[in-house]
Amino acid sequence: MIPVRMMRKMVWERSMNKLSRGLSSSQIRKPRPPSLVSLDLIDEWSSTFTHSHSPPIQKSINSDSARIIDGRSAAEEIKSSIAVEVSRMKESIGKVPGLAVIMVGQRRDSLAYVRNKIMASHEVGFRFSIAELPESCTEDDVCDALSNYNKDASIHGILVQLPLPQHFDEGKILNVLSLEKDVDGFHPLNIGNLAIQGREPLFIPCTAKGCIELLLSSDVEIVGKRAVVIGRSNIVGLPTFLLLQRHHATVSIVHAYSENPEIITREADILVAAAGVPNLVRGSWLKPGAVVLDVGINPIEDPESEHGYRLIGDVCFEEAVRIASAVTPVPGGVGPMTVAMLLLNTLEAAKRALCFT
């Protein structure tokens, strides 16, 4: 079942209540003993069900509409070149890259993502392995599965499908993952090396890398431009910020506690929406001519669709397409690129491990 709140048309508004619920002023004001984790907040974007704010459904797009950035065909192109490399590797040394996924529980969205990864792996000729653990398993069970894949020479990339059930300590589990196989690039050492000028991470997180690839392949100028990332998750917002910054954009991060987010987003030449809130970004949030990358993949109920639901992004596509110069659709935009980048990272990991150039 899709939760009711997901079915709502959401508009964003900052609620001071939320802030006071989340964090007392004494928490903010006492940095000693220094605990950053004690400051952490859940970025829950408050939402209201308001029909008055619903965008008019615009079935046909007028002739002035934005260019649609086709992530699916860009991803296909990358996968084709990966497949060629895999063939060359197989012929040359008799080996192929191996990707392993650890999956805990049966979240429907996670199942769909994993299915995509399996299909894509087969498409390019990778070996694929999955460890499916029940939601009732322990952290040790997950760590054991990780350790086995760490030792398995036929596996070059490992990822733990996130989010893990709430009672798991993600950080502790990810610490077990061999750095050389961390194809998601979420290890703090990788993130540190992504952040620091002069350093090179072993892997760049897949969605961030996919976003930059889409910009570059669409001939979007990045250097010196204003880029705004909406959302500051460890897996998308943060690495995308860091990567845009390494590419010399002038980057801001907007999050659920930002005051007047739409004023900031309206300054963006490049906008990356990764808040996980359907239709958060309205036309009025956009600078005319902006390039908009929509990372959101939000299921909403739709009785007419085959599975009873369909996917929409964080950006109100019908409105964006009339104001932006280019925009990614959902589905078919950033999503396929994320999977392609995962394959690319795994290919790199295999090449490094096997000293294949």
Add this chain to the structure above:
Amino acid sequence: MIPVRMMRKMVWERSMNKLSRGLSSSQIRKPRPPSLVSLDLIDEWSSTFTHSHSPPIQKSINSDSARIIDGRSAAEEIKSSIAVEVSRMKESIGKVPGLAVIMVGQRRDSLAYVRNKIMASHEVGFRFSIAELPESCTEDDVCDALSNYNKDASIHGILVQLPLPQHFDEGKILNVLSLEKDVDGFHPLNIGNLAIQGREPLFIPCTAKGCIELLLSSDVEIVGKRAVVIGRSNIVGLPTFLLLQRHHATVSIVHAYSENPEIITREADILVAAAGVPNLVRGSWLKPGAVVLDVGINPIEDPESEHGYRLIGDVCFEEAVRIASAVTPVPGGVGPMTVAMLLLNTLEAAKRALCFT
């Protein structure tokens, strides 16, 4: 000798020439093979010697002027409380925190910084050790000195005074430094843990930590506010961005390749200037009522001063004081706080190592 360019009154302007000199478009457009280091640019803020842009020297400050944030007295207070802790430690377990500095060459600014650290260490009762190496030494010499301090149980914090001479690989050297003694907090694992929500770095880089302490002790609200950091150095700009973000500001980084930086800085409720360019930030760069932290410490010639030069910040103080609501002076603002935070980090390191609570 102070370089001639340092004596100039500088105004900042973005030069497209600089961009094309620094980086060709083909470098930007080819992310594969992915090398972020190949994208790195030297953030050289172009400057022009223009008398017409000189600020009027305003000796007396009018009554509407900003509150001056007194970093010196805030730092003294922190040092006093550290001294108390050191006494308690000495009485209780007969040990004191030990700080070691590795210094290569004889840069005048580095000598001054190290002198401050020695004095401050003695003030609070720390043991202090310094390894002074000639500019002609090798990377191995520096690594040997580091390894010795790593093994020395009486030393709990080590720092390599930066910048190192150009022919040194800073990253390689810092990798040798024991994480538990990295009181500067520059190791990529520390930076990664500073960046990632849910994680805690062992040490927060001193200047970033000093800036936040000044904001907190000055009762400046951070959550949700627009913060702009000018400069994206690994040692100041980047960690300050990350720390402001962990404190839930809405943060942007402006750098030498940013277009129209003054438009962005004018949106800032909190502005941190860390570009290393004297008087870069003029009154017109500020939002009325902003809180301005000036990290710049730039020597300019002054025949009337004792040593023939004096220090000025990145912010044109005489102009800022009329527009901002609060501003740090140079000297006497962020500088003393950086040293105090180094002592605090070293105290923490010693407490951890000695299991002293």
